[in-house]
Amino acid sequence: MVAKRETFGGSLDDVRAFCAVVDLGTVTAAAASLRETKGSVSRRITRLERTLGATLMARTPRAISPTAEGLAFHARAQESLALLDEAVETARDARTVPAGHLRVTTSVDFGIEVMPEIVASFREAYPQITVEMVNTDARLDLAANRIDLALRLGRAEETGYRAVLIMNLQIGLYAAPAYLARRRAPAAFADLAQHDLILARGRPNDGLLAFSDGVGGTESVRIEPVIRAGDYATVLRLTLAGAGIGYIPSLVAAGAVESGALVRILSPWAIRTGSLRALSLAGRELPARVRVFREHVSLALRRRFAVEPDRS
Incomplete structure (x- = not known):
């Protein structure tokens, strides 16, 4: 429920001053506690009464005491101030204490395979943080979808977000041992014409792909796939099934290569194609739960791909 603005238009400092006078018994004690003058505290109470349209304190030349309305207001105000202080502390802790719920989005293939x-x-490492993965190829608006962190693969296109580079990307050619048992592995790019190729994501059937060996050599290759798929996760599954040579990001193929289910073809030739970036809402400081997750992803990927560094 959204708080109604018209329920209170005064100053919280005035409310705190009133509660301090009731709690400590005198304006003098309240002023010392708040590090204000007695006149300042008295003016705060008068201003609060004017804002509320009620007399909160009964005044005599020698003493000041809360009225019945003042006691009733004090009881609820103290409760509200305690809740507000707790909320402030929670917000401050979010910047330093890694805890709470984390909502992350990334592409389907990266979310499934990596x-x-x-x-x-x-x-x-952080059992106090719960994680919700939103795997979709749609580029969700972070604020509208309450996303804490987006892991984006490809070219850096989006603006208005805080973006941190995790790693540069490369796409290589992979095949299953069962496929290579039937068809001799290509020794040169010209040999690809004799093989079944699998591509994803809107590559033109007769498109040219520019491969690099990472040390200055380049090769333009015309790829004519026999199978096309909407995402790299599907290309990976088709390649694992022995349907042909798949054009797959090294991030997505890594697990299958490590297990021996896929073999890299024509290594070290690959296509350097953008980067993996972590996007978050721009602001003064990230919540600790977002910061430690981003660092964990970066460290995990650097460790995993230390044997196959990006040379671009």
């Missing part, structure tokens, strides 16, 4: 192990190790 993130599970990373999320599992993160949860082991």
